[in-house]
Amino acid sequence: MILTLKDVAKWYGPVIGLVDVSVEIEQGVTGLLGPNGAGKSTFLKLVAGQLRPSTGEVRVLGHDPFRTPAVFRKVGFSPEPDAFYEDMTGLGFVSFLTRLRGFTPSEARRKAQEAVECVGLTEAAHKRIGAYSKGMRQRIKLAQALAHDPEILILDEPLTGLDPVARRRIVELVRELGEQGRTILISSHVLHEVEAMTPRIVLLHQGRVLARGTIGEIRALLDQYPHRIVVRSPDARELAQALLAAPGVVGAQLSEGMVRIDANNPDEVYDLLPGLVLERNLSVHGLEMADASLDAIFEYLVK
């Protein structure tokens, strides 16, 4: 396993950061989700060797990252808070940090240039970091993590402060790197951002792992909450009456031009619906799962 946390806890004096966390992270993109204060940054810092666990064991490629700096030849880390020398240029800063990985000055500069280009910051590369906007700072942090082409990428809230174009670019880049077989651990409290990058998530709340797996797997585990299916139709009332008679459907709620169905097994509803529509000559304009999104799952889990 590439990243492993076993019975890990971290306290900051009397304050709990993480409690009893045991997680294994595989290749590909994994989203680390949770509200502010859930322990996401603590989790990432433990993996990135910035913190020592109070109890338990953290392993990156089989090594303790706090005690084995050599492991960072294959790891790139982008911290959440700004961490810069404001008087340096973006390119100079990334080159300097890349040289610390063991590259010669010319190699490091070339790699830094490529990384800066990769995050779309070529034009501002020679400006002082002190003059950078929030989005540019985010991108330069990402560039320093990417420049040495790491096997493992640890990104703490990398999309914060980015404009929509840059955000899309970074999301695509993360997905692409994941498809190439890199291991990427990315944290965010904005659920749809993570959803756009990966279906595989670890949900944290108050320092504990609430759930982990794909979004579908986690949703399927929440048996006590019926799945919500929204059907948009001008014949919503008739559709609701027909569906309520179906087995597994536990409720329906009507509103203007749509009906929200609560069903224990949504697949049964999907199987039934085409027949009903044809049989009764109804119109359906749209169909969606209302609570398969991360937001909804998260809401259920923290209840």
Place this chain on the structure above:
Amino acid sequence: MPIYDAAYRVLETRPLRPRAPWWTIATTMMRRTLKRHSIVRGLIFVIPAGFCFFATVVFYGRYMAGARGMDRALPIPGGLDKLDIFNMLGNQFLQAVGMFAVIFVALVGAPLIAEDHRARALSLYFSRPLKRREYVLGKLTAVVVLLSFLLILPPILMYLVEVVIAPTNIAMDRLPSLLWLLAISTAALVTFSAASLGASALTKRPAQAGALLVGIMILLPATAQILAQQLDAPGWLMLSPFEAIRALGRHHLPYLLAFDEPSRMSITRAWLTFPLWSAGCLSLLAWRVRRVEVVE
């Protein structure tokens, strides 16, 4: 996406340890310091040049009989032949440069680690294949190299000036004095550099670190003098690197016209002062850096 193919294979074939990352840190810190602080630039260029000018015009020119380019020498009681100008100037240098060195390291060295705390740059250093002692060594090297412009370069220039200006060949005669002066300067150089980083590791505010260093360097010599006098125990003078510098200067660079009182500090204690100070400061620094966790 060009960066994810050939470059990766290059990385894989490299040795596991990066080559001298501490030197990368040192050179980058030196460049940044020189770029940011005009006072540091000024001190680096003014002190050696100014000292050379002072040596040439005021001392050698006035006191050295038959000095090249000078019409006459100033009469000195005791005879010109016995007056060792290099040693006299060496002592003047050691007494004057101490305070400059403290101001210099307060500007250059004291912010180096405090600034990393404040800028949260530690999170970036410690997510590199970099041992913590390499980080410290890099920072220390930056201060040592910059401070050597103040403490090492002037004695060498002074020696060269005397050799060039003297009416006879005195290069070999003066060499032992130069070596003693360089030994004292080097010991002071390492001590002041270590002290500046020690102070830097104690706080997150660069200005506070500088003030702390200057405060310690001013208070400790005064305390050392009082304790040594009141308790009649010269051992307390080891608290003051300045006193050690003075004692060593007077012992290893003797000259005729020394009017000030010789130091009460023994030579062994004076030489021991530097390693003790350096070891103390570096231990403090290592202890602070080793246990650093990047919490913020």
